[in-house]
Amino acid sequence: MSDAVLSLHHLHKRFGALHATNDVSLDLRPGEIHALIGPNGAGKSTLIGQIAGNIRPDEGSVHLAGTAITSMSVAQRARLGLGRSFQVSSLAEPLSVMRNVMMSVQALQGHSFRFFKRVSRDAALLEPAYQALEHMQLSHRAWTPVFELSHGERRQVEVACALALKPRALLLDEPMAGLGPEGSAKLTELLEVLKREVPILLIEHDMEAVFRLADRISVLVSGSVIAHGDSHTIKQDPRVREAYLGDSNA
Numbered sequence: 109m110s111d112a113v114l115s116l117h118h119l120h121k122r123f124g125a126l127h128a129t130n131d132v133s134l135d136l137r138p139g140e141i142h143a144l145i146g147p148n149g150a151g152k153s154t155l156i157g158q159i160a161g162n163i164r165p166d167e168g169s170v171h172l173a174g175t176a177i178t179s180m181s182v183a184q185r186a187r188l189g190l191g192r193s194f195q196v197s198s199l200a201e202p203l204s205v206m207r208n209v210m211m212s213v214q215a216l217q218g219h220s221f222r223f224f225k226r227v228s229r230d231a232a233l234l235e236p237a238y239q240a241l242e243h244m245q246l247s248h249r250a251w252t253p254v255f256e257l258s259h260g261e262r263r264q265v266e267v268a269c270a271l272a273l274k275p276r277a278l279l280l281d282e283p284m285a286g287l288g289p290e291g292s293a294k295l296t297e298l299l300e301v302l303k304r305e306v307p308i309l310l311i312e313h314d315m316e317a318v319f320r321l322a323d324r325i326s327v328l329v330s331g332s333v334i335a336h337g338d339s340h341t342i343k344q345d346p347r348v349r350e351a352y353l354g355d356s357n358a
């Protein structure tokens with residue numbers, strides 16, 4: 109079909125009478141950031157759940173690098189190259205940045221954390237972790253315990269954890285949430301560079317970040333994509349202004 113890394117085809121998900129995902133098709137291409145925006149309750153989390161594998165669609169399919177992953181588990185999708193960062197931090201505060209990132213690699217490889225001490229010197233874990241930290245400009249903090257990091261740096265570690273697994277596509281769910289202007293600006297700068305290596309499907313409420321970062325934007329309202337295009341197109345679209353941007357004065 110296309111050269112899409114990730115593609116959704118006619119996804120539907122109903123919760124009783126509520127059509128939370130209504131015939132959603134979209135894709136993610138190499139080198140881009142595709143932002144998914146929409147007001148509260150639009151169905152963004154439900155859609156992300158179907159991509160990541162926590163939620164089974166009623167109809168439709170999800171493909172990653174040409175492989176149908178619709179009926180795969182979360183872990184299988186991750187192994188195939190679907191990277192994800194979470195809204196809620198899962199970092200181990202007392203451990204160093206490096207150990208946290210290495211644990212992510214280890215988890216994907218199916219090892220138990222009990223063996224962490226022994227494998228902490230394992231080059232197979234160290235190298236991808238170090239590279240991921242370099243990408244996030246955090247290698248100078250590699251051996252700093254997470255509790256000493258700023259909020260923005262923690263978010264960078266969370267992205268590094270996803271990156272260390274060498275994903276083909278990255279899902280970022282509200283990465284700017286809770287960051288001050290400085291933290292958002294830094295992360296925005298990093299994501300602008302990162303997208304060249306791994307395309308990013310970005311769910312984000314910070315419209316300034318979305319308009320700066322996104323190559324394409326899909327607007328979700330009541331489970332359906334009501335508009336799709338670049339930042340300029342989306343800003344001008346009267347349906348988007350009415351349904352979404354109007355209530356945030358954007």
Ligand SMILES: Nc1ncnc2c1ncn2[C@@H]1O[C@H](COP(=O)(O)OP(=O)(O)OP(=O)(O)O)[C@@H](O)[C@H]1O
Pocket residue numbers: 123126128146147148149150151152153154155
């Ligand atoms: N497990 C569920 N059972 C029933 N209804 C659900 C379930 N999950 C989500 N919903 C409903 O589906 C709709 C879409 O919810 P969803 O959380 O996907 O929206 P959202 O765009 O992520 O919202 P927000 O920006 O507030 O996180 C909402 O009306 C929500 O109440």
